[in-house]
Amino acid sequence: MIxxxxxxxxxxxxxxxxxxxxxxEGVRPxxxxxxxxxxxxxxxxxxxxxxxxxxxxxxxxSLVKYIKEAAKNIFVPLxxxxxxxxxxxxxxxxxxxxxxxxxxTAAIKNPGLIKQASEMIGSxxxxxxIEAKKQKDNSWEAYFNNGREKSGINVIDxxxxxxxxxxxxxxxxxxxxxxxxxxxxxxLLDCIKNKVKIPVIFCGGVGNVQHIKEAIKGVDAIAIASIxxxxxxxxxxxxxxLKIKNHEFC
Amino acid sequence: xxxxxxxxxxxxxxxxxxxxxxxxxxxVIISNNPEEIIKANIAILPGxxxxxxxxxxxxxxxxxxxxxxxxxxxxxxxxxxxGYQVLFEESEEFGNTHGLSILKGKVVSLNKFKNxxxxxxxxxxxxLIKPNGFPFLNYKTGSMVYFVHSFVxxxxxxxxxxxxxxxxxxxxxxxxxxxxxxxFQFHPEKSGNIGLNIINSAIKNF
Numbered sequence: 374m375i376x377x378x379x380x381x382x383x384x385x386x387x388x389x390x391x392x393x394x395x396x397x398e399g400v401r402p403x404x405x406x407x408x409x410x411x412x413x414x415x416x417x418x419x420x421x422x423x424x425x426x427x428x429x430x431x432x433x434x435s436l437v438k439y440i441k442e443a444a445k446n447i448f449v450p451l452x453x454x455x456x457x458x459x460x461x462x463x464x465x466x467x468x469x470x471x472x473x474x475x476x477x478t479a480a481i482k483n484p485g486l487i488k489q490a491s492e493m494i495g496s497x498x499x500x501x502x503i504e505a506k507k508q509k510d511n512s513w514e515a516y517f518n519n520g521r522e523k524s525g526i527n528v529i530d531x532x533x534x535x536x537x538x539x540x541x542x543x544x545x546x547x548x549x550x551x552x553x554x555x556x557x558x559x560x561l562l563d564c565i566k567n568k569v570k571i572p573v574i575f576c577g578g579v580g581n582v583q584h585i586k587e588a589i590k591g592v593d594a595i596a597i598a599s600i601x602x603x604x605x606x607x608x609x610x611x612x613x614x615l616k617i618k619n620h621e622f623c
Numbered sequence: 624x625x626x627x628x629x630x631x632x633x634x635x636x637x638x639x640x641x642x643x644x645x646x647x648x649x650x651v652i653i654s655n656n657p658e659e660i661i662k663a664n665i666a667i668l669p670g671x672x673x674x675x676x677x678x679x680x681x682x683x684x685x686x687x688x689x690x691x692x693x694x695x696x697x698x699x700x701x702x703x704x705x706g707y708q709v710l711f712e713e714s715e716e717f718g719n720t721h722g723l724s725i726l727k728g729k730v731v732s733l734n735k736f737k738n739x740x741x742x743x744x745x746x747x748x749x750x751l752i753k754p755n756g757f758p759f760l761n762y763k764t765g766s767m768v769y770f771v772h773s774f775v776x777x778x779x780x781x782x783x784x785x786x787x788x789x790x791x792x793x794x795x796x797x798x799x800x801x802x803x804x805x806x807f808q809f810h811p812e813k814s815g816n817i818g819l820n821i822i823n824s825a826i827k828n829f
Contacts, residue, residue, distance in 0.1 A: 445642045572747070
């Protein structure tokens with residue numbers, strides 16, 4: 374039996390808008406968070422990720438108002454990321470309707486935060502977010518501040534570390550493939566597949582259902598953005614094509 | 624309009640449960656006051672995080688006693704996720720920890736059922752299996768609901784098990800209902816309309 378991956382909609386948010394860029398850069402608005410979230414929920418999405426793409430720069434997450442509104446009418450798990458710096462930030466977001474937080478920059482600066490948060494709040498709510506960029510020597514390095522800055526940390530090492538720190542899940546975004554709609558970074562996936570026992574949400578590069586199929590066996594969840602935002606396909610249609618029924622492949 | 628108390632002991636996702644109940648047109652009171660809880664007819668015990676911490680909080684706030692009186696008075700208690708697990712006698716999370724012993728059985732690690740298909744924590748949407756002829760709860764076999772857990776209660780009384788999920792080669796108990804105490808390992812408040820219907824039926828049938 375192969376479990377079908379969760380299909381997650383990712384909303385990158387800047388100011389009042391959901392935005393979409395290429396390689397996490399050059400973003401342009403594609404809609405309003407409330408409207409898109411509602412739309413994907415109605416289409417049968419399994420989860421929604423809200424990512425404040427400029428939060429790390431301003432050192433704060435501005436998504437509480439969106440999540441608060443969303444959680445009144447959307448009854449699937451909601452994750453908030455971007456600019457989550459400390460336990461207080463985590464608690465604020467979780468107390469306002471989010472189920473999980475995704476932490477990148479703050480975890481790179483202080484890995485102890487993941488440990489502390491998972492012990493206090495529980496692993497189930499703590500996602501280590503990793504922005505992976507391929508290096509000249511064919512390794513991957515973890516970036517932060519939305520793919521802008523190098524950390525010097527090897528992605529495979531960081532993924533293995535995530536579990537020890539107590540993260541409940543890993544959100545792995547390929548910065549190189551992100552926004553291009555030319556497929557996911559399968560080589561990266563092959564490298565991490567057997568390295569981590571906690572669930573992996575893979576993100577970056579889905580341009581059609583075939584791209585999801587290529588990645589499907591190695592991951593627990595796939596986060597998609599462009600093809601939903603640009604209305605190339607609906608969540609329903611994706612699940613139908615993948616023949617996901619009862620979360621197994623038929 | 625039926626009134627539901629959500630027990631606020633600092634260990635639960637109260638926001639989403641509150642939203643779900645409001646969507647279903649129930650009046651919600653959020654409280655950690657034992658007297659207020661004892662007076663109520665319907666109470667929900669939410670919970671995420673660590674078992675030991677949750678038990679400590681419940682005892683510190685005298686909510687263990689309050690729940691026992693609440694049940695003697697005939698109230699309906701609904702436990703969700705960790706709020707379901709603490710209803711049992713003990714959990715093996717971080718060594719053995721005593722629970723509220725409202726239900727007979729033990730909370731065990733999913734490691735016991737280790738297999739290649741499922742990871743731990745068990746996160747995601749899983750199809751429920753309804754026991755033949757089970758009268759309560761509005762759902763069908765195959766209904767998808769959202770799970771996120773590393774431990775699961777095994778009810779000593781198989782007759783009160785209201786749903787199962789297939790976890791590798793094992794069928795594990797995913798909810799119980801004994802007519803007065805209802806418990807869910809999954810999150811009905813995060814399981815779309817199917818989840819809302821399940822919560823609604825648990826309250827309505829009472």
